[in-house]
Each structure stands twice: as C-alpha cells, then as structure tokens.
Amino acid sequence: MYFSETWTPAKEWAFTAAGRFNYTNIKNELAINNFLGLLGPTAFKNFYQNTVLCPDSNGNGTLELEECPAGSLLQFSPDLAMGQGTLGKGEIEKFTYRSFNPSFGATWQPTESLNFYGNWNRGARTPSVIELGCAFDNTPVYDTDPTTGELIFVGPRSLAERRFCSLPSTLSGDPYLKQVRSETIEFGGRGNLTPSIQWNATAYQTDLTDDIYFVSFTADRSFFQNIGDTRRRGIELGLQGKVDRLGFRVNYSLTDATFQDRFMVASPNNSSAGNVSGRGNGYEQIVVSPGNRIPGVPLHNLNATISYDITPDWTVSLTGILHSESFVRGNENNKHQAGTANARYICSGLSSPTVIDGVQYGNDTCETRIGRPDFRYPGKVPGYAVWNLKTSYKITKNLTAGLMVNNLFDREYYSAGRLGINPFSPSINGAIGPGGFNYNSNDWLASTFLAPGAPRSAFFTLTYDFDVGK
DSSP states (O other), X not given: OEXXXXXXXXXXXXXXXXXXXXXXXXXXXXXXXXXXXXXXXXXXXXXXXXXXXXXOTTOSSOOOGGGOTTSSSSOOOGGGGTTOOOSXXXXXXXXXXXXXXXXXXXXXXXXXXXXXXXXXXXXXXXOOHHHHHBBOOOOEEEEEOTTTOOEEEEEEHHHHTTOOOBTTTBOOBOOOOOOEEEEEEEEEEEEEEETTEEEEEEEEEEEEEEEEEEEEEETTEEEEEEEEEEEEEEEEEEEEEEETTEEEXXXXXXXXXXXXXXXXXXXXXXXXXXXXXXXXXSOEEEEEOTTOBOTTOOSEEEEEEEEEEEETTEXXXXXEEEEOOEEOBTOTTSXXXXXXXXXXXXXXXXXXXXXXXXXXXXXXXXXXXXXXOOBOSOSEEOOEEEEEEEEEEESSSSEEEEEEEESTTOOOOEEEEEEEEESSOOOSSSOBOTTSOBSOGGGOEEEEEEEEOOOOEEEEEEEEOOOTTO
C-alpha cells in the first residue's frame, strides 16, 4: 500500500510526502545433501573435505608425487563424512518481512531555466531465495564427549555440518536473514547555461543497515550474511548540448562505497591475512574495518559522447567509457599488496573460547606447515577506457540504417576480479599431472582471477518507423 501527496503553496515551490508499506511472505524448501556428492552427478556435494597434506615421507623437505597415495595434495578422509545422509526431504523455512518506507522532498524553481531539489527517503528489500538458501546458520551445535558424557561445543551449524555454497547448484540451508534497510538523502540542481546547453549536479548519501554480503568462513565455504552497515555516497555531474552540427554529452560520477562495520572474512590469498581466532578451524582471515572500500565499485566513472551531423540524415558519434581502478574480492580490507608473503599456517583444534555475534567459538592452535607463494599482483582491477562508435543514416522518412561498433580499438580490459591461487603452475619441486595440475602446493603461484570485458563487436541495424498515431 502506498500514498503520495504534492503541495504547491507557490508557483516556485513544491513539497512532496509519500509512504509505502511492504508485507512479504517467503517460504523456501531446500533439500540439503552433505555426503560429498559421492552418489553420482545428481547428488551435489555441500561441503569440501578438509585439507590433508601429503607427508614428506623421505624427509628431504620436498613433496613428491609418490608421497601422495591418492595422487593429489587434497585427499578425502572418510571420517569427515560424519555419517551424514543423502539427499532427503527438504528443510522448510517461512519468513515474514514488514517495512514502512516514507519519503519527503521539495523543489524550488526560481526561474524557468533553473531548478533545485532535495529528497530524503527510506527503503527496504527482502533477501532473495539464493541469499536465504546460502545463508550462514550460527545455531550452536553440541556433541557428547564419549569419555565424560559432557556436551562439547562443536561449532555453528553451517560449519559443524560442513555445509557450504557452490552457486548456482548447491545450497546450504535457509536460516533467517534480516531485510536490508536503506536511508538516502539527496540534493541537486539542473538548468540551462544557454538555450542549447543543459547541466545537472547531484550529491547523495545512502546508508544501508544489515547489508547482505557473500562472506567466506574458510577457503572453500562461503555464505551470505548480514554484515552490518555499508555506505554509498558521491556526486554526479552532467553537461550536454548541441552547437550547430556538433553535439556532446558528458557525465561524471564519484562513488565512494565503503563498509561501515567491522567483520572477519576468510581470504587465504590476501597478503595481509593472518589467523584470527574464533572463526572456523584457523583458516587465514582478514579483518574488514569501517571505511574500507567495497570491491568491484570504481571510485571514478566518466561517460562522454561527441556526435556530428555530416548531413541532416547522417550522424556519427563516438562514446568513451572510463572507469578507475577497483578492489577485487578477497581484498575487502584493501591491504593486499604484491611482494613476498609470510608463511602459510595450517591449524587445528579448539581452545580458549571467544564469542562472536553471540556465538561461542574456540581459538585455533596453529603451526607453520608450508610457505605461502609470493604475491605477483596487487589486489585491484586496473582502470580502463573503452570507445564505442555509432553511426546512423536515414534512408527514407521511415527507414533508418545503423552501425554500432563496441570496443572500437579492441582494448583488453577487466571489469572485476578476486584473489586466488593457481595449482596449474610450473614445476619447481613438484610433479605435474596429465592435466597440468602441480601436486606440490609449494609451487603454486598466487594469482588474481579476472573477469574479462567484451572484445570488439559490430552490429548492423535496420529500423522502420510506421508513423502510427502521427
């Protein structure tokens, strides 16, 4: 249900008040299988076996292929299945979300060619089915000590049952997630510099409460989780017009997207990662702090178009799309750097308890096992510029032919990325399998996995306007 009312006390002023009430019911049924997918391709596995290092049997300090009985550095330990069952009857969860979203705004138009405005509003969105299906369940799980009979804390349910998400096919369960709430304040103006040149400018800030983010708890177990507050704020500037045959449009935006709460996330391939106690079985964590920029969001963005009318029927335009560098996933703390890394830790055991998000965890006992590879790349996607060419010719009053060439100069660029490690690395001390897999993890090279942009492409269009209703 919603309402809106605009009050105009004078010709130059207008005030708007609006409100919307949302009521959402969600019912999910998810069948969970935690048996490592050994029952065939339809029995998707829901957790990854623990890392088991092949022993250095001959004591030479180097790991060889013959020292790995299963032929791989990562071996399956039968005791890890914990007797969990096959794909069975689904878990059913029902959630109800309510929100009231008010909005207030005002505009002032002192002249016919000048307008200023301001607005404040609240908004909300409910978690999606995928987010709920891959949500982290922090319900404490206990087991009975076979010797004393006492209850022993095993861990939060998602980790104790070794669940994880392998989107889009494998989900982990659907515990409750809070809806994301937003609060936005915006001020701006628009007007004409000349009868043929227009401008616009806006400043805004949006604060999100209980924002949802895909958080890694271990190297191979990730879940959607409410991480607290995040913020997007910035400015948007625009200028457009036409002088004789020459037209132009320029739009610039500065987007400062930051985390506003402190949380931990597993990122073993981040050069600043260390063992943070109390979160999983000692996998290397990073601490995300308020003010750290959100990966995948460039700070500066510029779109510019210039067009020219060669004849009244033939127009050619060139558009430039420019984005500054952005951080990659896994570098949420913005501290990853290229260069020599510290030793990598393998941890086990639980000791002194600590409490995170109301759940008791244990501190991890760690020992250095293997060296971590040097980091060859920074934790950023480099900035880029792409140019698009477009031309159109009006053959008749109703028929128009067009040609569009995207990425005109076939620029190689990347739109996103994440930190990782490449097991298909050249051999130093390891054995290389038929598929190129290096069985010595000491030889693995730290890498940044990048999402490439589209190469050059061309499209021809032919448009006919039937002049319906004209």
